Amino acid sequence: MADPVRLVLTLSCEDKPGIVAGIAGTLANSGCNILDSAQFGDAETGLFFMRVEFMAPAGVLREDVAAALTPIAKRFEMNWEVRDTAEAMPILVMVSKFDHCLLDLVYRQRMGALPVKIVAVVSNHLDAKPIADMNHLPFHHIPVTRDTKAEAEAKLVDLVEETGAELVVLARYMQVLSEDLSTRLSGRIINIHHSFLPAFKGAKPYHQAHSRGVKLIGATAHYVTSDLDEGPIIEQDAERVSHAHPADELVAIGRDIEARVLARAVKAHAERRVFQNGVKTVVFRP
Structure with missing residues (x-):
């Protein structure tokens, strides 16, 4: 029966x-x-x-x-x-050189803390290949240059369709997606980025934060739209810091926040708790 x-x-x-x-x-x-x-x-x-x-x-x-x-x-x-609810959501994870968010997602999946199945790891570098190989995850190296961006995104779309991925997770993937791709996968791409006041842009944001003497550092997970880093917010967190924290320690604290915020956002999406409401979201927490 x-x-x-x-x-x-x-x-x-x-x-x-x-x-x-x-x-x-x-x-x-x-x-x-x-x-x-x-x-x-x-x-x-x-x-x-x-x-x-x-x-x-x-x-x-x-x-x-x-x-x-x-x-x-x-x-x-x-x-x-x-x-x-027993069906794990297939996800495709994209990463560049910073691997802390990828490692966290892999570990949480293995421990059963995330209702997802990582069907592919995609990177524009080879740094994450050992992590994928060690965890028996398909790895796809898709280099991106200004001249090959359209071709690279076409390969990504093909891979999403081939793997059946229902969600693309930008786990510190340091390439800006085109407007066409952002629109095509609307509501199916989650990004993680640091969020400070002021919003430090460019290289070494945590070092910039240290030089300005910030008192809070944090991270934001959001859906990707054609407006860079302005998509509907799913999850955020912050941690208090002080003048006594050196820049390298801010980097470590920031990476920890990024990993846990991204994991919470992915979990909420996979459990069908997130609804897009215009430029905002409705998130039903457990």
Whole structure:
């Protein structure tokens, strides 16, 4: 006999009365038991967002639940999907020379702390190849120059399609993606970068921060858009520092923040907790 299946429903639509009641009633009539539910109606945009995790009884498939939900989804013109929580999200990780975020993602995947499967590691350098090889991950070296950028991005798109990657993670990948690629993979690329006040740009941002005597350093994970480093924010964190921290120590602290912020963002996305809401996001935390 088949086992019960744990599923998650995510939806967004225009905010109207009856959505929650309709969803709850439909799931109950299908014999499903709601385990966790979160919803948010944005008064500014007029949009409604909902995430429902539930257990479907033995013998009831994801397709059966989706079929039962289809009428109410059409009624409210929802953007929606039902997924099996046991399915790890396939992700493609891109990295240049700084490998701390890649190492952290690999370790968390191995320990079962992230519901993802790294299907490929892509880099414009060879520095990360030993890490990929050691962890039995496919490694793809795609060099990028000003003259070969379009060709390199075409190879990346082919690789995303071949591997079935549902998310591209820029784990300190130090190349700016083109507007065409950012648009094509909209909502499917997460980037991590340092975030300070002031926002230090260029080489050695932590050394710049040290020279200015900053008191907080941090990092931001966001979706990639055609506007550089201005995509919808998913996760942020910061840590207090002082004049006593040398520049090299700020680098170490900053890398630790970057790794954990990126991991939290990837986990939230993989668990279908993140909804894009214009230039912002709605994130339902566990």
